[in-house]
Amino acid sequence: MTRVWGEDGALLAETDGLAELESRLVAVPDVDVLDAHVHLGRDADGHELASEDLLADLKRWGLAGAVCFPASDPGDDRQFARANAVVREAADDARLIPFCRLNPAAPGWEQELATALAAGVRGVKLHPVGQSFRPESPESIAVVRAAGAEGLPVLFHAGFGARRLAEPFAALRAAAPDTRLILAHGGRGDARGLAAVFAEDDGVLFDTSLASLTDLVDLPPARICFGSDRPYGDYATAIDLVRRAARLARWSAPEIAGVFAGNLRRWLV
Numbered sequence: 001m002t003r004v005w006g007e008d009g010a011l012l013a014e015t016d017g018l019a020e021l022e023s024r025l026v027a028v029p030d031v032d033v034l035d036a037h038v039h040l041g042r043d044a045d046g047h048e049l050a051s052e053d054l055l056a057d058l059k060r061w062g063l064a065g066a067v068c069f070p071a072s073d074p075g076d077d078r079q080f081a082r083a084n085a086v087v088r089e090a091a092d093d094a095r096l097i098p099f100c101r102l103n104p105a106a107p108g109w110e111q112e113l114a115t116a117l118a119a120g121v122r123g124v125k126l127h128p129v130g131q132s133f134r135p136e137s138p139e140s141i142a143v144v145r146a147a148g149a150e151g152l153p154v155l156f157h158a159g160f161g162a163r164r165l166a167e168p169f170a171a172l173r174a175a176a177p178d179t180r181l182i183l184a185h186g187g188r189g190d191a192r193g194l195a196a197v198f199a200e201d202d203g204v205l206f207d208t209s210l211a212s213l214t215d216l217v218d219l220p221p222a223r224i225c226f227g228s229d230r231p232y233g234d235y236a237t238a239i240d241l242v243r244r245a246a247r248l249a250r251w252s253a254p255e256i257a258g259v260f261a262g263n264l265r266r267w268l269v
């Protein structure tokens with residue numbers, strides 16, 4: 001059962017169905033919205049998102065654009081080469097911002113990064129749980145430094161299956177201080193530890209995809225960027241989460257605009 005709340009705190013709806021929830025959800029805030037976290041393509045577990053469907057979603061929810069990277073299948077080369085190419089093709093539409101997914105734990109990431117750079121990639125996505133490496137390992141540090149040397153931010157899966165986060169990411173940040181990091185899912189699982197380390201660090205953002213409300217309200221809004229984790233997450237829930245956090249933590253209008261787009265957009269120019 002999902003409850004939908006109105007701006008004034010009144011209960012608008014109780015529903016079992018996402019479509020029902022979407023149809024009753026109050027409109028997207030009248031601000032620019034940019035999604036930091038979308039997977040394109042097909043996942044082994046059946047989750048799937050095609051670029052046409054994403055573009056239709058962006059239009060429906062009034063989003064300006066979305067950072068896109070592959071789902072969890074790395075392919076035979078183990079470096080996501082095929083899936084990265086699909087993302088780059090989709091990014092012919094300027095609303096889609098391509099990040100390349102790499103595997104620091106397998107050979108060949110240098111070549112895949114070079115291919116992506118030549119094609120205009122805007123960032124790198126790494127998943128320590130999916131590709132079985134530690135964020136602070138030498139191979140991870142090598143990829144993060146290489147991305148930063150090209151001015152690319154690196155978005156890390158941070159939460160769900162990763163036990164400790166604060167010390168590993170503090171060690172990574174110290175080893176690659178010139179690379180800006182986006183920590184996904186609000187650092188869910190060790191958010192308090194991460195916030196203690198990075199609250200004042202303007203080289204780190206936490207995306208809100210599938211994050212916990214209590215974690216988000218404890219973070220400075222300057223450290224937060226909106227994300228959905230489509231197709232694992234959905235826009236109704238993702239937007240509703242940030243609206244609630246904004247109300248609870250009493251973010252100002254400029255802070256809300258920063259969370260929904262500005263904080264991330266500054267990193268993508």
Ligand SMILES: [Zn+2]
Nearest residue numbers: 037039184229
């Ligand atoms: Zn994700």
